[in-house]
Amino acid sequence: DTAVSQTPKYLVTQMGNDKSIKCEQNLGHDTMYWYKQDSKKFLKIMFSYNNKELIINETVPNRFSPKSPDKAHLNLHINSLELGDSAVYFCASSSQEEGLDTQYFGPGTRLTVL
């Protein structure tokens, strides 16, 4: 009955590969997010979707492409992985009712690019 779930939890891959991370929330929220937390622990937003529409797109390389098949899912596809992509990627969700600032995070996907 996990509220926000992500798969995989760990991902180790070689430079140049393409990989995807999946996120699902069962809270009935209408807004979902992807964040990146680097080795210095800064948590920075990458993308935000509201009802399957992209509403925030930070200055992220276009190798990163989010996709929201429905409002309960937000996946992240990364092409041509680079060493600097190594980080923990968190998915989060929020609702208009509770306030978009109250965000519920998934457990994170620890990506290591070799």
Next chain:
Amino acid sequence: RKEVEQDPGPFNVPEGATVAFNCTYSNSASQSFFWYRQDCRKEPKLLMSVYSSGNEDGRFTAQLNRASQYISLLIRDSKLSDSATYLCVTDSSYKLIFGSGTRLLVRP
């Protein structure tokens, strides 16, 4: 200048101590303020919102000083389970801006 700045710590305190963290933010237009808690290798979780009048939740008290653009978190009677990283968070242009966190270690 970072949008949200925090002392990274660690703050190393004995059980039962009172400890306070401050954070400063640069965007004077920020409207919402929060403290999130992040345990080692876990996701951030909302600890409490911060209101202009100050607010308290059990052993935790949060204060906001808009004039000086800083937010504080006071933890009284520290428990071992309070050991974590505390993230100061504000909003800007419909997104949350996180500080890099202040690490708290509570020792027996």
